[in-house]
Structure formats: C-alpha cells, structure tokens
Amino acid sequence: MEEPIQIADFSEVTKFHGHSCPGIAIGYRASEIAVHEFFSRAVDEEMVAIVENDSCSVDAIQFVTGCTLGKGNLIFKDHGKHVYTFLNRDTGKALRISLKSSSDERDPEFAEARKKAFSDSATKKDLEEYEKIRNKTTEKILEAPVQELFEVEWVDMEFPEEARIFRSVRCAKCGELVSEHRIRVENGKMVCIPCFHNYSRA
Template sequence: MAEQRSGTVVDPTAVEEIVRFHGHMCPGLAMGIRAAEIALREVGPHSSDEEVVALTETDMCGVDAIQYLTGCTFGKGNLIHLDYGKNAYTFVRRSDGKAVRVSTQPGAFDRSPEHNELSTKVREGSATDEERTRYKELRANRVEAILLAPEEELHAVEELEDAQIPSMARIHNSVACAGCGELTMETRVRRLEGKKLCLACFERER
C-alpha cells in the first residue's frame, strides 16, 4: 500500500469543478475528495469505463466527489450503492483484483457544540443573519481542516484479499408494465395474477 499523505493532493481547479458538479462545498464533499484520492492512488487511475468499481455504503455528499474523481458512476454500472449507512467505500480494480476499503475514522466528522447548535437552527429556519454567517464560517473552517488534515486522521485504509469483483454492467430487455404501461427492465418485473408489473404497480395492487 502506498504511503499515506498529509493534506489533499487534488488540484484546486479540480476541487472547484467538483463543487460545481455537486452544487456546494461542505465537510461531506471534502471527505469524499480525500477518500477519492486514496482510491486513485491505490487502484486508479480515473476509470474511463468500468476498470475500477466503487461500492459506497452511503449516499451522502461525498459520493459526488467519488464519482467525479474516480470515474465510477451509476450510469456506467461501476458505482454500486450498499445502503449500510456507513461513511465507507470499497474500490476494486478489475484487471488484477486489487481492492481497498476506505472508512471514516471515529471522530473525524465530529463538530463543535456551537457548530451543531447553529446547524440545527439553520436547518429549522430559526437562525438569525448573524448566526447564519457564523455557521458558514465554521463550516468553511471545517472544510479547510479536512482538506489539510493528515490522511490517517480522516480515513482507515484496508487492503482486501480475495475481494469479490462485481460483474460488469449488463443491458437487459424491457417489457411494458401491465399496470401503467411504462417500459420496465425485465429483471425488475414482478408477476401478479398473470400480469407483468413494475415494482410500483406491484406494490399498489398486491
């Protein structure tokens, strides 16, 4: 495994592009940037097709940084969401099976009591203009701290032996749902009383 680093090595211009892609900068996105650069170092480079697969155990902001920097996307089938509610990612290189799991260190995402209090007020719409300004300041400081922190303070990196490599993305035939008439991937169709139904219609009619 390559030597861990202190501070992000992602080019500032790339960071700006990631922010535009995601819509805003926040601590979650910064954590995703730091996780993605580990992936690029350990199993990269950027995946133009399906050379690298990312399995993400969260759907938080950081996943957008993973998509942008690694080239692993839902549309290509090499970004797989495992709904475990963990800030953790597994990256697998298809060519030789090398795989690493990157998980957030306990405490790496902790915020100060003031930050937590202001976050609640902002979310509930009760924050004053002064409190909103202070909240933005604290969030910006947290982002900067994440981007500059030693890697080992943010993430644990584990090289996996004999990792199971997900199968390549497949294109399946579509069939018309007997309920709504919309085309549905045949592997997602359910049968009810002889009818082929999409999942939404199946749930309504059963």
Template sequence: MDYDEIIAFHGHSCPGTALGYMVGKIVAERFGRSEDEEIVAIVENDSCSVDAVQCMTGCTFGKGNLIFRDHGKHVYTFFNRKSGDGIRIALKKPLDQLMKESGVTERSEMTERILEMDPYELFDVRDVSEKLPDEARIYGSVICAECGEPVSEHRARVRNGRIVCIPCFNR
C-alpha cells in the first residue's frame, strides 16, 4: 500500500499519518498484512497515525483486532495469532523534538522528512511475549427499557430491575 492510499482514506497528509505509515511498514516486514483477524494491533493513542495503521495492517475495530488503550503514547503492539510472535513499536522522540532536530518548522515538511526516514530511526522495535488478547466475540442484543434502542448484551446495565443502555444508565 502506498502513502497516497493512506491520504485517500484519512483525508489529509500529516506527521501522524506518516508515523502510522512507517509503523505499518515495520509490521508488513515482520508479519505481512492481516486478511482477517490473524494480526492483532494494540494502539496507545487515538491520533491520525491509527488510520494509517488500520490501512497498512488490516487491523480494524470492526473485526475486533484493533484494540485502543488510551495512554497518549505513540506505542503500537502487534501479535500474530498463528505464530504467537509479538512486537512493540515505540516512537523514540516526541514529534516536536524530531522537528527541531530536523530543522523544519512546518508540519508538511516534517511529514516528508518522516516518509524519507528509515522506520527504525523513528521507532524502537522489540519482541514481546505477552498473553495474546482474546479473539473478538459476537454478542446478542437486548432492547433498552428507556430509549428502546438495541444494545449489545455485554454492554447493557440493570437499573431498578430494567435493562438499560450505558447512556440511559448514566442519566
């Protein structure tokens, strides 16, 4: 997949999409691309980079093989379910430090710089041997007694003996 396809999916080019693209290159080299759920990604941020990671790796929220952990870090961990192998990819330096060291002031310039770099200059990559995340499960739906909308049964709550969705439960 080339970077233009990432831009088409995400909507614009920026340092975040470039970082995610480079993460994807490392994963492709190590595991290939996930056609179904054989590769699992755990992303620790919700930046533009994650859109590029989805495109490059085939890991998506809908398939359950893209897991978000809100740690605010450019850290990406991948597992291959078939082999059990895992890698952790962590940005070495903050983006503003990379910009300063590169002598660039514009984000568009930094994007180009990132795309020209060797991914291993940007990221620390190490093997990990953690427990693999569970495979995605399919749950049935129940109807919320307050709003009448279907809600996945594992997310439903009980209040006053009635099944309700999370938004209604929190009101």
C-alpha cells in the first residue's frame, strides 16, 4: 500500500516567499494538483514545471514541487499568463493547469482595497483594510474547489531538452565569465550579451 503523498504546509510556503497573498495561494493550489494527480512517483529532475509568468505563484511551485531554475527543471516563459504545465519525464505525460479568473474578477472588494492601498493617498486604515481583505481572498483560494479555480487538462507536447552543463568562456570586452551557449561574436571576438552591440536597421 502506497503512503499518502505529503505536501508542504501552506505556512511553510509563505515563510519561504515572505508573505501570504492570493498569488502564492494560486501557485500552491496548482502545485497541489500536480503532486496529487501526477507526480507521486516523479523525483528530482524527472519532474519539470513550465510557468508562464513570474508572479508570486512561482515561488510556491518551486517550494512544493522542487522544480527550480538551478536544476533546469523550472522553465519560465514570459507570457504573463497564469498557466502552469507540469511534465513527468518518466511517464511522458504533461498536465496543463490554467487559472479561470483573476482575484479581481472573483473578489471586487479585493480589487478596490488594493487600488486604495497602492494609491498615493493611501492611509494607514486603507493599508490595514487591504491586508485584511487580502488574507480573506487568499483563504478563499485555498478552500475553493479545484474546478472553480482552474482548467486542468492532459496535453500532448514536446518535452524540453534536459538541462546541460556548458563551459565558461571569458568576454573579450569586460573580462567576465559567460556560459558558452550565451556568447556572441563581435568583430571576430567572443563577447557577452551585455557587451554585444546589436546591429539592427529597424
């Protein structure tokens, strides 16, 4: 008989992230789905997460699933979308999780409180009210049925290449080390991206 899957407590995730908020709750719930439904047997780099935003939610995904940039199994696509795709290299399966509606859409009170709290005229009372409503909105996300929060679907997709280790070379301009797959050639010399003068006629 298999042991029940253990998922990090939400309080541990908020400690890692620094605060509790709707964004971290969204990432936590998405990770929870992936672990329970898909990755009970995936370990370490066999699990891959593709995230399409760089919001608070991604910290929860890193903490709960163990997918990180450093291991090469957290892939960031700058699409600005609450879409999270989890892949298991062992099984060849992929699970896509997309948020159905934003916190603002689900809770207009939260949207209004945030607007006041981030305005130039925000008072101490506005900030306190925002924190109270933010916590309430976060709790709603943690307690909501999965089908209310997300579209969850199995998808067919090409798996990304496994992470590789590249040698470092020295930039001919600044002298700093740069991974060879990120090098640019300028006037026959190897330079890093910040030093490279990009040519364009646009």
